[in-house]
Amino acid sequence: GGVDGFGPVIPEPNEPVFHGEWERRVLALTLAMARPGGWNIDMSRFAREDRSPAEYLSKSYYQIWLAGLERLMHERGLVMPDEVEAGRVLYPPKAGVPVLAPGDVEGMLRRGAPTEREATSTPLFAIGDRVRAKNIHPEGHVRLPRYVRGHVGVVELLHGAHVFADSNARGDGENPQQLYTVRFTGRELWGDRADPASIISVDAWESYLERAE
Secondary structure, three states, X not given: OOOOOOOOOOOOOOOOOOOOHHHHHHHHHHHHOHHHHOOOHHHHHHHHHOOOHHHHHHOOHHHHHHHHHHHHHHHOOOOOHXXXXXXXXXXXXXXXXXXXXXXXXXXXXHHOOOOEEOOOOOOOOOOOOEEEEOOXXXXXXXXXXXHHOOOEEEEEEEEEEEOOHHHHHHOOOXXXXXXXXXXXXXXXXXXXXXXXXXXXXXXXXXXXXXXXX
């Protein structure tokens, strides 16, 4: 919902965390397989989003997660496409692969994966500054929503330096950057059709932004 031609976004009252047991398993498998697979959260996100619009927009949320997991595992030689098709192991397991033991799950989840890092530069922008989201279209993973690109907003929060998702997804290192929350009005993003009271806040790394005149 919310994409042209796909109808409006319709909230589901009292929506459950999972709509079926298979969704719970997909989430668990994606988290558990990160240890043997050696991927990070940004690689995982890119594996889910890097597919044709027809495929992406026709799949449900956890169908996309499953497709991303299959790609990540195949790229690392952990599973072959015919094994996915058969739904069972057809070849000997890859040697020397670390696994997430059941007893380690709770500790891993509680530990999480913090992305804040020590800053090596001072922020270019301050709270209250007017900034423009750059109209960029890089190849690969990017966390700047398409609908804010080229539009002007106001910095409302500074978060310090955080792992830069774009380079982390490529395996090019964390390259921490200053991270901001930028507030946009609905009218700025969508024109007069938008609710005049609507406000959209977006987290954006410094390289996504430029000072607005």
